[in-house]
Amino acid sequence: MLDVTQTRIPQGVIDLGVGHPSLGLLPLEELRQAALHRLSQGNPAFLQYGAEPGDGYFRTELAGFLSRHYGFSLEPDTLFVTAGVSQALDLICTAFTRPGQVIFVEEPTYFLSLGIFRDHHLEVVALPTDADGLDITALEAALRQHQPALVYTIPTFQNPTGATLSQQRRKRLVELSQEYGFLIVADEVYQLLYYHQSPPLSLGSFAAAGTVLSLGSFSKILAPGLRLGWIQAAPRLLHTLTRNGMVASGGGLNPFASAIVRSALELGLQEQHLHKLRNTYRGRLETLLEALRQNGLRPRYTPEGGYFVWLELDPAADSQVLLEQAIQAGVRYQPGVRFSSQGNFAHALRLCFAYYDSAELKKGIQRLAAVLRSS
Incomplete structure (x- = not known):
């Protein structure tokens, strides 16, 4: 974003x-190598319209990379390729909300996400946070008053506070989503950017519950200009996204960048x-x-x-x-x-x-x- x-x-x-990162941290040479590798394969298929969830070879490579770093196994069919997290949020709001519905956000939260929710005419209800992230007790109280379509959270190294949602709270959040029927939209772009101990498992580890959409992006771990990210979720949720009119018309999102990053993953450059x-x-x-x-x-x-x-x-x-x-x-x-x-x-x-x-x-x-x- x-x-x-x-x-x-x-x-x-x-x-x-x-x-965002400084210019000196943008991997120009690494992406040059990746581009040369992909363009030298003699297969122009990645220049064509692609499958709606995203290129299958790329999603397979991404699933392997995330499985190694997330600490749990991911399958390619749980991944949907996006042009970054901002587009992912917009797609999710289009698919899973209607104007006037309530969504919960953290207080404070990433300020530019609020513009996306405003564009979809959603009623934002703010919930407090502390050193362990979203206040689950406050969430439970709010659920007795509202029926949210979504709960938007930045669970790991939160923007702006830097706080991280505890494992206990993650588990309870998922339980509540199943009990009350709302979706969790977890903006997890900082999950891999830990500098001491690794954080609790990504909320994507609960994807099988069927209520979690975990968002990731190469903007923070490779280069923002790639405009490449992903949604990890249960296949039935992703199938809803593939029916989006824009996706159906244009095919899979960002196949060219996906192909270059696929090589960056294969070559170990990422x-x-x-x-x-x-x-x-x-x-x-x-x-x-x-x-x-x-x-x-x-x-x-x-x-x-x-x-x-x-x-x-x-x-x-x-x-x-x-x-x-x-x-x-x-x-x-x-x-x-x-x-x-x-x-x-x-x-x-x-x-x-x-x-x-x-x-x-x-x-x-x-x-x-x-x-x-x-x-």
Whole structure:
């Protein structure tokens, strides 16, 4: 999902509000090798319209890759190829919701997903989160008042807080989905980006329950410009997606990019790049956390993966008001209120450590701390 600044930023500003990798981390050489490998095979089939769920060879290779990294076995028929998670969310809303229906989201949540839900005219009900992710007790209470079509969650290294849903809560969430008849849409783009201990199993491990749609993307583990992702779910749910008019008309989504990434998987290039990203991001996260500590700032949670750190200021502070002052001082962030469907978290802000190297991260936090001290 695109997660960039929405205003023009003056030159020299360290933009900790971005949500994507730096240019130096984009695997140009690896994808050149992958493209040469695929184009040299002499088989142009991947240039044709494809099967609605996506290229079968690619889904087979992807299933093997995910099985190794997720820690449970996936079959190709549980995978549906998408042009990224944003499109996956839009397809799911088209297939499984109707205007006016209620959906539950986390509070806070990824702010650009709210635009997709708004476009589908869905009624968003926000549920609180804590260090262990979505508050399941609050979910149970809300289920006594509403009948949601979907529950949208970012269970692992959540955007924006960095919190991770505990295994116990994951299990209970799935039980509730079966009991109350709602679908779980798990945005799991950060599942493989852990920098210390591996997180709980992906919610895709519960796909056989028939109520889970787990979303993944190569945007975070290879390159955003590929516009390539997947939905993992029970085959009967995926069959509903194949009947989408756009999919039926155009055939499988993104067959060319799928073919190139298939070669990246076959050649081990994705594996190598994932290892590089983990090492790089681990160092950047540690740098950011240490810089915050040295400047007297403490994040709400200490993430062990993903892209983001969530900082909560004095309750009287307004990070949106402070933003212009911060930009003038040479640093930018995402104000917390953008991540709330209810207009909350004015006192919070999100920082991204994925884009900048250690020196820039330290400088950015020094500038931010100076602004906060003077406010």
